[in-house]
Amino acid sequence: MLRANALREEPALDSERDRIRMDVEAQNARVAALLGELPDDQLQRRPDPARWSIAEHLAHVAIFTDLYVSELRRVIARARERGPKGEGPYRRGPIGRLVVRSIAPPVRRRMSSPKKVQPPPVAGRDAASGTFHEAQDALLATLERAGGVDLGRAIVPSPVTPLPRLRAIQAFEAVVAHTDRHLWLIDRMRAEIPTARSRNPDSNEMP
Numbered sequence: 001m002l003r004a005n006a007l008r009e010e011p012a013l014d015s016e017r018d019r020i021r022m023d024v025e026a027q028n029a030r031v032a033a034l035l036g037e038l039p040d041d042q043l044q045r046r047p048d049p050a051r052w053s054i055a056e057h058l059a060h061v062a063i064f065t066d067l068y069v070s071e072l073r074r075v076i077a078r079a080r081e082r083g084p085k086g087e088g089p090y091r092r093g094p095i096g097r098l099v100v101r102s103i104a105p106p107v108r109r110r111m112s113s114p115k116k117v118q119p120p121p122v123a124g125r126d127a128a129s130g131t132f133h134e135a136q137d138a139l140l141a142t143l144e145r146a147g148g149v150d151l152g153r154a155i156v157p158s159p160v161t162p163l164p165r166l167r168a169i170q171a172f173e174a175v176v177a178h179t180d181r182h183l184w185l186i187d188r189m190r191a192e193i194p195t196a197r198s199r200n201p202d203s204n205e206m207p
Helices: 002-009 016-036 039-046 055-081 094-103 125-145 170-188
Strands: none
Touching: 016 125, 016 170, 039 055, 039 125, 055 125, 055 170, 094 170, 125 170
């Protein structure tokens, strides 16, 4: 009986924010596995001079995420003070759906990145890992702070391009979709990079 009462008293999960949290955590696990498999030279190697290395993709993702996190924090803080307040399910706009769908993988059309999100030279594994995971942690912390805010009514301007302003829930989804996009591209790049077996001294394969 005590357990049943305790269960009834627990607050209901916000399934939409919870789903985003799980998506971000899954991305973190993918990147941790990637960084554990590839040596620094493979993380920094460009398939050709006009394309980014894996480390540069991760640095770009971190810059993009940080810019959106700054906007989301500002909008969420203002909504907490002035409204709108509420919990999910959150409203979504058709333009926001189109934006998120255009960002998400599979990548059908390459997009040029604005100068403000171009990645700087990345020193190696620690820099790539640190900047990526710091940005992801900031995104998760911002998502946690968003409890009680109506993310379907709070509006977030794009800090990157003159895209239409997004509802806050769709801004979170756009950031997750953007990271998924680059992890999808990285997966395809790995086919062009020698596998981790080249690091194994018992392997007869050349790196």
